[in-house]
Amino acid sequence: MTALVVVLSVVVALLVLLVASLLRSHAEILRTLHDAGLSHDPDTVDAEAAGPPGRRRSAPSSPTSGPSPEATDLTGVTPEGDAVAVGILGSPTPTLLAFLSSGCLTCREFWEAFGDQNLAVPGDARLVVVTMSPEDESVSALRRLVPAEALVVMSTPAWEAYEVEGSPYFVFVDGMSGVVVGEGTASSWERVQDMVTESVDDGALAASRRRSAARKARAARRHLADREREARADDALAAAGINPGDASLYPATGGPDSDAEPT
Amino acid sequence: MTTLAAHGIGVSTPAGWDGRISVRRDGSADQLFSASGTRLFQTRSRPVMHLANFGFPGAIGDFGSGAVELMGENDVFAVLFEHEPESTATALFRSVGVPQNLTAREFEPANLRRGIPGQSGYQAFFQESGRAFCLYVVLGSHARRARLVPLVNRVIASLEITPEIASGATA
Numbered sequence: 453m454t455a456l457v458v459v460l461s462v463v464v465a466l467l468v469l470l471v472a473s474l475l476r477s478h479a480e481i482l483r484t485l486h487d488a489g490l491s492h493d494p495d496t497v498d499a500e501a502a503g504p505p506g507r508r509r510s511a512p513s514s515p516t517s518g519p520s521p522e523a524t525d526l527t528g529v530t531p532e533g534d535a536v537a538v539g540i541l542g543s544p545t546p547t548l549l550a551f552l553s554s555g556c557l558t559c560r561e562f563w564e565a566f567g568d569q570n571l572a573v574p575g576d577a578r579l580v581v582v583t584m585s586p587e588d589e590s591v592s593a594l595r596r597l598v599p600a601e602a603l604v605v606m607s608t609p610a611w612e613a614y615e616v617e618g619s620p621y622f623v624f625v626d627g628m629s630g631v632v633v634g635e636g637t638a639s640s641w642e643r644v645q646d647m648v649t650e651s652v653d654d655g656a657l658a659a660s661r662r663r664s665a666a667r668k669a670r671a672a673r674r675h676l677a678d679r680e681r682e683a684r685a686d687d688a689l690a691a692a693g694i695n696p697g698d699a700s701l702y703p704a705t706g707g708p709d710s711d712a713e714p715t
Numbered sequence: 716m717t718t719l720a721a722h723g724i725g726v727s728t729p730a731g732w733d734g735r736i737s738v739r740r741d742g743s744a745d746q747l748f749s750a751s752g753t754r755l756f757q758t759r760s761r762p763v764m765h766l767a768n769f770g771f772p773g774a775i776g777d778f779g780s781g782a783v784e785l786m787g788e789n790d791v792f793a794v795l796f797e798h799e800p801e802s803t804a805t806a807l808f809r810s811v812g813v814p815q816n817l818t819a820r821e822f823e824p825a826n827l828r829r830g831i832p833g834q835s836g837y838q839a840f841f842q843e844s845g846r847a848f849c850l851y852v853v854l855g856s857h858a859r860r861a862r863l864v865p866l867v868n869r870v871i872a873s874l875e876i877t878p879e880i881a882s883g884a885t886a
Contacts, residue, residue, distance in 0.1 A: 525730055527719060543769075603771070627731065
């Protein structure tokens with residue numbers, strides 16, 4: 453009896469040791485995946501995980517914060533082989549870029565959702581699906597998935613420009629200000645709608661437009677200041693009897709039409 | 716500027732412009748046979764290019780149906796439609812070279828294929844590099860044509876057409 457108890461105790465101890473080592477190994481794997489920016493569950497660690505390293509990632513509840521790469525127009529081909537360019541910059545309508553692939557299981561729901569002619573795109577945005585280029589993506593698989601209504605651009609350079617490393621990934625772009633207002637990943641279209649709606653409600657769109665307007669106003673002020681300074685200089689020179697083309701303005705060459713090299 | 720090129724047609728589109736160069740899928744027969752079964756000639760689908768300073772809808776007709784209805788008064792839409800190369804021998808296509816420096820006076824509502832009130836249109840037939848084309852342009856507002864035509868000219872100026880590739884030529 454005693455021997456049996458001892459044997460069972462040893463077995464239990466060994467099993468406890470085995471379970472502990474497995475848990476530790478699992479934790480290390482998860483930590484490594486997390487550090488690499490990968491996740492198995494888009495809903496729980498989506499925005500944090502899907503963004504590329506070195507770039508500020510949004511909070512799981514909202515993909516709207518943080519500096520992002522400037523928006524660019526897209527060029528590529530459609531699954532039918534058409535050459536296509538999609539204008540984003542300057543567009544009064546925001547653009548929602550959906551980076552999808554044919555092999556990603558989570559993307560299946562989005563391919564199906566995008567076939568709905570009455571699909572409500574959040575933020576009143578224009579929906580553009582972006583896959584990798586034909587050399588990096590299965591065109592035949594895409595043709596089976598792509599709904600007739602969807603605008604699809606196959607462009608690996610677009611993935612690089614928007615620094616997208618995995619699918620599904622969504623980027624909400626304000627064309628007026630030319631900036632990415634929000635971005636992140638999600639496992640359902642409803643989740644994407646929530647994220648974009650939150651970003652618009654949070655004022656990120658308005659803030660980006662205010663920043664853009666302020667940049668333009670500063671540039672205009674600089675331009676005017678330069679012109680005023682130039683006019684003052686011209687007036688001062690004219691008052692001194694120095695007019696355009698005067699040789700004294702070109703001391704190194706002797707005049708505006710001289711071929712002499714400046715010294 | 717974004718460069719769009721396919722089927723021997725290339726163009727630089729300004730920021731914010733949509734563009735597409737596709738091979739027409741109009742369902743026309745590729746070959747025509749006589750009643751006795753003799754093949755009279757074979758054609759192949761020709762490319763058509765669409766350009767616009769607004770977002771294309773999902774599907775567009777060759778001459779813009781589906782898109783021109785959505786145009787605002789600051790919008791422009793252009794089509795470059797290729798015809799069979801044999802057309803270069805006809806009087807309609809005798810003009811050589813892509814039309815350049817269009818003027819506001821050349822735009823008229825009467826030129827529209829679909830007479831949408833307020834819009835204005837331009838159409839020209841020409842040949843370039845042995846290929847026959849129709850250039851069709853729609854302005855969202857006839858009243859604003861003086862401001863919109865320069866936008867069109869800027870894009871047209873970047874248009875490049877190369878001769879048809881022999882391997883893809885009509886059989």
